Amino acid sequence: MSEAVNAAERESMEFDVVIVGAGPAGLSAAIRLMQQAQDAERELSVCVVEKGSEVGAHILSGAVIEPRALAELFPDWKERGAPLTTAVTEDQIYLLGDATSARRIPNALVPKTMHNQGNYVASLGNLCRWLAEQAEALGVEVFPGFAASEVLYHADGELKGSVKGIATGDMGIGHDGLPKDSYMPGMELHAKVTLFTEGCRGHLGKQLIEKFALDKDADPQHYGLGIKELWDIDPAKHQPGLVLHGSGWPLVGKGQEGTSGGFFLYHADNNQVVVGLIVDLNYSNPWLSPFDEFQRMKHHPLFAQYLEGGKRVSYGARAITKGGFNSLPKMTMPGALLLGCDAGTLNFSKIKGTHTAMKSGIVAAESVFAALDEHDSAGQDITAFTDAFKASWLYDELYRSRNFGPALHKFGTLMGGAFNFVDQNLCGGKIPVTLHDTRADYAQLTPAAQNQKIDYPKPDGKLSFDKLSSVFLSNANHEEDQPSHLQLKDASIPIGTNLPAWAEPAQRFCPAGVYEVVEEASGPRFQINAQNCVHCKTCDIKDPSQNITWVTPEGGGGPTYPNM
Amino acid sequence: MATLIIAEHDNSILKPATLNTVAAAVAIGGDVALLVAGEGCQAVADQAAQVAGVSKVLLADNAAYGHQLAENVAPLVAELAKTAGFDYVLAPATTTGKNLLPRVAALLDVGQLSDIVAVESADTFKRPIYAGNAIATVKSLDAIKVITVRGTAFDPVAAEGGSASVEAVTAVHDAALSRFIGEEVAKSDRPELTSARVIISGGRGMGNGENFALLEKVADKLGAAVGASRAAVDAGFVPNDMQVGQTGKIVAPELYIAVGISGAIQHLAGMKDSKVIVAINKDEEAPIFQVADYGLVADLFEAVPELDSSL
């Protein structure tokens, strides 16, 4: 498809601030911008575009949420009815030895960051739906169903090279790349400042990091893949506010050398629990399947005691940016800021990214508002944000936990955990060394031939399920007649390179059954079932050849998560 | 108790859907009358009189009812329901019945229960909602119960064996609101997927698009439509409009033959309401066998030609 033709046809709209992605960072920024504008009695136009069919449709998180940032945004959040209603009542941490044994870690030995008093079990999707309502009430334009597919740059003059805004994707392009009857060209949204808050591995954020070399002084980013299910359980087994975390089995033992990760099970309200597994994406065995690890994990008595007799309601998966402080790129550039998980503000020592993402949005909104107040012009590199960020509790929090992830990567779950106990509990995160983890996750896979193949049990249809019936519950859908949004730089690599070297791991790391190697008379063929995609971004991260590029499909496509 | 059923016909032949609706009326209980409203439709009335379980046939034979326009037939039915004291008015949930009956219900100032699949009691029925993904049990609070009946949910009564009387109805309602201009019967070489009585579908196991010719041969013999799974469409074997499933067409034929289809839930979502499901697959473990009434573990390239020659 010719972008030149589209650019000529596209209409444009002007805003003061355009925000890409209606997640916690973007919506918090939008709200804080408007709050300041109202206080200053200043006109400000703020627009949020969101690729999901509604706000929350693509949001997936545990979640135990720390309300600190929310309280800064709305001190009266409780009265306003924010959907944080299930306070954490009890923390339990386990180390699973094998498929049946579990050892509870005494609270005194648990890193402080893992304690959850004052936090809430909640659906981040529902929190975002609520934040969007608050934002709209303040005058923010929120446009779900519109994917920001392209960064626009000023082409000439003084502002040349600075970010000018974004373009939304064309709608109604057929799989052959030609416009259909329903064709509607994308819109250009121009802004003085554009905030990129796409979440982990945002596809525009990735381009900005490269173009502006934002990560040149940072360690490589690290990721995890979180897979989550929502269950209705027997009311007799339900304990609202009970929060379980832990690690160990099934990510230990033969074939799992160098694999790390952790699980969660939270009792929410309405007799529902959420259960999930985060697998760090620096694992080395290409036979590993995070999806199947999660499915077999649920048969462990620790989970089965709650799930048995229950019914699975929803399923989803999303990559997590977990490199933390050491991997954090520069967050400002001319005309734009990169915030939240798009940059990597998640605090992995707490396994929480919501309050930090929100805080990054709040701090950014304050810096942006001040900058626009001073110079009401486009293309500014708002470096004042960096100072404000450094002065905030967010920076302090991330700094203190900078060693948490690297310690686990370097020393493994047990010894890394011990290090983290010492660091977090005895030294308050101020241990005078900084650990680095300098190998990108995709480069960690070792050849298939050198690894133990993992034999996963067949799903029983009660506690464990296959991929396709799982994807079914994510309500994932994409308009069928459109170009694939999972692009191969070189179409010959999956079969030519990845299959012989790593047994084409995309078949296994994708939690939605998008990638298949189909045996045909003429030989193996790589099949991409783009419609199944739940927008987790794992393929973009973990493909050992870095050959898969995730781009935005037609707006509105993807999962439609309820209560996730 | 007495039930009035709107007969489905084309002025010469009584359509089988009527027999399923009579079955639902029999399940409710009481006398069953059939209304044949049309033009030159005496032959239909004669057939209707033979239907087992029918005690009376009302024949409204007039040019005004020739094309069974709802504007003309609805007042006739409403009048009969009121004056002849019917407690139930039923019609098959066909496009004709669906077009007519709500107009009747509104004229009677009562609600309608659409597409019932079970009779629980004289006033309580089951009907699918959300495209069959939930089943509602609904109680009617109206004195006259107006209901359309899903044919596949009730086994038809015998077309013969009855001996009902035929009474002429002379009332003529001609609203002069609409006129029949023409009709185009779907080309008969192969029915549409969504209205076919029999469907034979192929999956990735077909290997390529040319092999779908095997299914077409069987389809020709059975008067069946040919469908496909998403895997077959994605592999480029056949066009997207043949896709049965969650993102394709939702079908509920009397017979669904799945050939070389593994049976992922996304496919099942599009055909699980079929009355009889047949699966032919060489993989004994394929999930399709968990829903198939008749499963044949076999190489489709042997089984399908054999099926073709034995029909």
Added chain:
Amino acid sequence: MKIMVTVKRVLDYNVKVRVKADRSDVDLANVKMALNPFCEIAVEEAVRLREAGVATEVIVVSIGPKAVQEQIRTALALGADRGIHIETQSSPESLSVAKLLAKVVADEQPGLVILGKQAIDSDNNQTGQMLAALTGLSQGTFASEVKIEGDEALVTREVDGGLQTLGLKLPAIVTTDLRLNEPRYASLPNIMKAKKKPLEVKTPADLGVELRAHTELLSVEPPAERKGGIKVGSVAELVEKLKNEAKVI
């Protein structure tokens, strides 16, 4: 000529419906709601007729709690000119809806009313026909083509086994089938403009309609899961079973 279209807020067609644990109804808490697809087709058809110069104004009506205004706004973003929201506590039954709409028809005197043939939640397929009865107007249900010629609407209908074309005296009631058109996407500027289009809120009392229950929902259950049947040993056995046991060939 004015065209009136009706829209219903329903569970998004991509979202799997789930029955509540107590079987009282389906669970709609925090799930994505959307414009009923058949209603979207109705809006598109009306807007096309206005764009073709056949109609001068498109009025969109919805009934239900305040949230349905979101679907009215969607219809306005797709090109309808103004909205009427009849506010009720819950989503009323078809006959009640038809009675409310009949009052709006009496007030607005549209030349054509276009409705979706059915809502994908209740699957009733009743409201258009009931509205036609209550207003005494002609009806063209399950339309795959609508043309206005003189004082007639020529409506091609999707009927079992083919297509039927009727001439309907105007004003007429038309209900849409899937193939009538492919709705457009709402553009960002149109979504913004839609927020400023007029939207009038009325109550059933304003229209002089008393809502009455005609049915009572006793329970909702998930459909029975299909069970596997038998394995046959040969094609011959399969054919025999289909002929004599299942009686489907």
